[in-house]
Amino acid sequence: MANNIFRTCPDTGLKFHGPAENLMKANAVAAVVFLLVGGMYGLFVGLTRWQAVHLLGAEDFYMVLTLHGINVLIFWMIFFEIAVLYFCSSALLGCRLATPRWAWLGFALMVIGAVMNNVIVLQGSSSVMMTSYVPLEAHPLFYLSLILFAVGALIGCFVFFGTLVIAKAEKTYEGSLPLVTFGAVTAAIIAVFTIVSGAIILLPTFLWSVGLVGEIDVLAYRLIWWAFGHSSQQINVAAHVSVWYAIVAIMFGAKPLSEKVSRTAFLMYILFLQLASVHHLLVDPGVSSNFKMFNTSYAMYLAVMASMVHGLTVPGSMEAAQRARGHTAGLFTWLRKAPWGNPTFSGMFISLVGFGFLGGITGVVMGAEQINILVHNTLYVPGHFHATVVLGSTLAFMAMSYWLVPLLFRRELIWKGLARWQPYLFGLGMSGVALFLMGAGTLGVPRRHWDIGFAGTGGVIHEFPAAAYTMLALNGMSVILAVVGGAAFCLIMVGTILFGKKLGDQPMAEPCIVAPVTEEEYNANGGSAYAIPGTLVLAMVFFVSFALYYFINWKYLAETWGIG
Amino acid sequence: MSSLSPPAKKIWWNEPIHKSELLWISLVFVWGLVMTFMMPYWHVVGKQNLGTETYKTTPKEFQASAQAFVDKYQVRTEGPKNFPVVAPPAGGDVYMIARLWDWWPILELKKGETYRFHLSSLDWQHGFSLQPANINIQVVPNYEHVFTLTPNASGEYSVICNEYCGIGHHLMIGKILVVD
Numbered sequence: 001m002a003n004n005i006f007r008t009c010p011d012t013g014l015k016f017h018g019p020a021e022n023l024m025k026a027n028a029v030a031a032v033v034f035l036l037v038g039g040m041y042g043l044f045v046g047l048t049r050w051q052a053v054h055l056l057g058a059e060d061f062y063m064v065l066t067l068h069g070i071n072v073l074i075f076w077m078i079f080f081e082i083a084v085l086y087f088c089s090s091a092l093l094g095c096r097l098a099t100p101r102w103a104w105l106g107f108a109l110m111v112i113g114a115v116m117n118n119v120i121v122l123q124g125s126s127s128v129m130m131t132s133y134v135p136l137e138a139h140p141l142f143y144l145s146l147i148l149f150a151v152g153a154l155i156g157c158f159v160f161f162g163t164l165v166i167a168k169a170e171k172t173y174e175g176s177l178p179l180v181t182f183g184a185v186t187a188a189i190i191a192v193f194t195i196v197s198g199a200i201i202l203l204p205t206f207l208w209s210v211g212l213v214g215e216i217d218v219l220a221y222r223l224i225w226w227a228f229g230h231s232s233q234q235i236n237v238a239a240h241v242s243v244w245y246a247i248v249a250i251m252f253g254a255k256p257l258s259e260k261v262s263r264t265a266f267l268m269y270i271l272f273l274q275l276a277s278v279h280h281l282l283v284d285p286g287v288s289s290n291f292k293m294f295n296t297s298y299a300m301y302l303a304v305m306a307s308m309v310h311g312l313t314v315p316g317s318m319e320a321a322q323r324a325r326g327h328t329a330g331l332f333t334w335l336r337k338a339p340w341g342n343p344t345f346s347g348m349f350i351s352l353v354g355f356g357f358l359g360g361i362t363g364v365v366m367g368a369e370q371i372n373i374l375v376h377n378t379l380y381v382p383g384h385f386h387a388t389v390v391l392g393s394t395l396a397f398m399a400m401s402y403w404l405v406p407l408l409f410r411r412e413l414i415w416k417g418l419a420r421w422q423p424y425l426f427g428l429g430m431s432g433v434a435l436f437l438m439g440a441g442t443l444g445v446p447r448r449h450w451d452i453g454f455a456g457t458g459g460v461i462h463e464f465p466a467a468a469y470t471m472l473a474l475n476g477m478s479v480i481l482a483v484v485g486g487a488a489f490c491l492i493m494v495g496t497i498l499f500g501k502k503l504g505d506q507p508m509a510e511p512c513i514v515a516p517v518t519e520e521e522y523n524a525n526g527g528s529a530y531a532i533p534g535t536l537v538l539a540m541v542f543f544v545s546f547a548l549y550y551f552i553n554w555k556y557l558a559e560t561w562g563i564g
Numbered sequence: 565m566s567s568l569s570p571p572a573k574k575i576w577w578n579e580p581i582h583k584s585e586l587l588w589i590s591l592v593f594v595w596g597l598v599m600t601f602m603m604p605y606w607h608v609v610g611k612q613n614l615g616t617e618t619y620k621t622t623p624k625e626f627q628a629s630a631q632a633f634v635d636k637y638q639v640r641t642e643g644p645k646n647f648p649v650v651a652p653p654a655g656g657d658v659y660m661i662a663r664l665w666d667w668w669p670i671l672e673l674k675k676g677e678t679y680r681f682h683l684s685s686l687d688w689q690h691g692f693s694l695q696p697a698n699i700n701i702q703v704v705p706n707y708e709h710v711f712t713l714t715p716n717a718s719g720e721y722s723v724i725c726n727e728y729c730g731i732g733h734h735l736m737i738g739k740i741l742v743v744d
Contacts, residue, residue: 059731092568129728135705136688136730175574179567218689218704249566256567259576261585283701285618285683285709293603301596308592309585316584317567369603370612376700377691377726444695446726450734457735458644462695462722516566532584539588543595550599554606560697562611562678562714 006096009407010507016408020090020097020163024083025408026107027156028401029497031079034114035394036490038071039483046433046479049472051453058450062127065448067118069130073389074149074232075114080397081187081239082107082156087404088184088242089163095172098162106155113149120145129448131225134205134216143206147199154195157188179256179263180249183242186266191235193274198228219286223278230277236389237307238269240351240396244314247348247399251339253514254321257530262313265306272303282372292369304364311356311542315349316535324521324529331534347399347423354427355392358434361546363388371553373563377448380441387434390482395427398489403512405493411500412508419492426485432478440471614701615711623686626708630659630682634669642670642739649741657682660723660738662690662703664730667723667738675742678714691727694740700726715742 005018044064047055056064090097097103120126126138164185167173177185201224207213245262248254256262278295281287298304315335322334339345362384366375375381406413413419445452445468452468454461522529565572573579581589607613638648648669652658654677661668663686673679683692685705692701694713701709715721725736 058734062728062731062733127731133689133727136728173570175570176576178569179571218706222702222704245567249568253566255565255571257582257585258579259571259573260579261581261589263576281702283614285616285702285704285707288616289607289613293600297596297600297603300600305589305592305596309589312588313585364599368599370606370610370614373612373614373700374698376702377693378698378700442698444693444698444724446691446693446724448728448733449724449726452734454734454737457737460643460737460739462724462737464695516569519565519572530582530584536584536588543591547595554602554610557612558610560612560699561694561716562712563614563699564611564678564712564714 006094010505011407011511012513014091015094017090017096019100019103020086021408023097023100023103023107024086024091024404027079027083027086028405028408030107030111030114031076031083031397032401032490032493034071034075034079035486037118038068038076039486039490041065041068041071043479043483044068046476046483048450050476051451051469051472053476054451059124059127061450062129062448063121063124066127066129067121070117070121071114072394073130074146077232077236077389077393078149078153079110081191081235082110082153084239084243084397084400085156085160085184085188086163088181089160089167092178092181093163093167093173095163095167095170098159098166102155103159106152106159109148109152109155111152113145113147113152116141116148117145131229132205133225134208134218134221137209140206140209143202143209147202147206150195150198150202153191157191157195160184160188179259180242180246182263183238183245183266186270187235187238187242189270190231190238190273194228194231194235197224197231201225201228219284222281222284226277226280227274230280231274233385233389234269234273234276236393237273238266240355240393241266241307241310241314243396243400244310244348244352245317247344247396247403248314248318248321249516250403250513251342251345251348252318252321252325253516254317255516257313257316257320257532261309265309265313268302268306272298272306275299276303276367279367279372282367282369283376289369296367296369301364304360307360311352311360312535312539314352315538316532319532319535320522320529321517323532324517324524328528331537334534341420343402343419343423344399347395347402347427350423350427351392351395351399354387354395354431354434356542357545358431359384359387359392361549362438364546365550365553368553371557374553374557374560375441377446378441379437379445379447382447383434383437383439383441386430386437391427391430391434395423395430398426399423401489401493405496406500406503406508407512409497409500410503411496412503413492414495414500415492418488422485422488422492426482426489429478429480429482429485433475433482436471436475436478440468440475443468443471445472611714617710619708619710621684621706621708623684623705626659626682626684627661627686630661630668633657633659638669639672652679654679656680660692661686662692662725663687665725665732665736667692667725667736670739670741672741672743673715675715675718675744678712680710680712682708682710684708688729689727690725690729690736693724693726695722695724697721702727718742718744
């Protein structure tokens, strides 16, 4: 076959399959475009919530909020993840991509769905938010566009699975799958579950919107929609944890502390994450407490445990590799000597800390059956998921892009000075967004709400404390920082692709991958590299913060009205 | 070998676990048990456990029940829309309607008394957000959710909608008055 061309990357030694490479490029570019579009909508949201600025009118605000959510939570994420899946299968295993034509069909469906969705929402009749809760009705094409996008993504997942089968059959690798690919497999399996759930609920909703189905049960919609809506965010978690492992391997030559622990933790995502979608129904009628407790605890918090294990083993494997390479002094020399000026590393590390401390802790706390009463549908919820999805997933994907885009396009990264600062700028802005939204939510500010000053209600108002207004103003300022950081990323990527210095077949001036640490190096000091005191200290700080914050919230809960 | 390449041993599930990992896994597992235990524990000792009693209803049926409740216990009207203020007997049933874009009626409750709330929507989904007590409950049409609330301080409370319900979402605000 003429198009089955392989090239060996002069920088990494990876074997890139031509058609796979083109598909990775296309998906990565589409991802960045939708990030830029969705991020701009986010700017309008933040500047409207800032009560002193209050940029948009109500109608535009609700429309833009719908667009913001769908573009960044779904389109940017999934396009990037398809690129990650192709990278983890075809590139890491040195294998040809299964059925590139089907992959292009999937890509085309995703692009059509995403563009169509933006167009239909911009026409104004589909400002239904990402959740599109029935019986609030959108234009039929709104549901159809999401279905098209989902079918495209599903094709992408099966191309990935097909590629794994080919790699196994053609023996392009020895032994078991690499950990990073293994993580990508769990992401893809969760993606299939997610997309099937989406189909089960969006197809009848589409038929309802064109009048072919009489009624959609509201509670059934909520249950099944969240099997789609929440699980889609679990794809992100599995994907960005894989990216974390990939980056510590790239930057430090690290291998997991033990394959068994890291892989089992990934498997636990598949087994338990889906249960978590029920934590969106904790204050719904018609759902029993036993059902809520079992599911929201992911059957005894086993999926949380998986994330906390990754939270230890990712920096732990980095510490072990750094210690093996001689950074053995004290508790934190291994961390201090990390390449903090390299956006691939700094982005990954900020993602790790932000996801754990800001996103992880708050998610588990507000997912407790009773504590959820305090935060359901307040701004606390968007605050939490800006820490998980944006600070966690998006920043991890940005970090990966700094490494991958120059390799794929054979162009040198442009504006390296800006790139050096970008993860810090974006990370700081987004941490602010997460914290201040959560702060406002704690004060009772509702989410998806145009005006907490209640103009137009004939004088019936609720006086929010002044601190709530301050939180929203600080959130607006943080949004500006984050959008500047996000736009800088998009510009660097587009600029690199279009104007970066061509690399041709020559390796880059600076090596972009560190040779794997060998067993001899790990064992050089009597195997002491595997003792990871620094990471354990960080983990204990995390644990104490978690436990304190958890019990403080029970105390808050005890102070409110009796609820039975 | 790194995380980007196949593991050294094909049979990776027989590899030993490092001590630091084992320590952390044990701690995290116990913590998971503690958090799991906290929820049923709170059902026994805590005073904030949202009831799950739910009935199928229709907007028409629920509106009729709420109207009967208002007719029986209305004490006056208030506000720009002249909404009825209803003072039900302590410990009694209370109805509140969520609709585009009102909470109806206004309630007057006694501090320290427990009321049985009946909550449903006549149209789209809404979010019952009682401020500043910060109690948030999803309200959906066709289901009547019954639970109890016991005010612990007197004052004027607002009911804000925190589930997006169309263009007038931010106009939807109701009142619950708590008297000593």
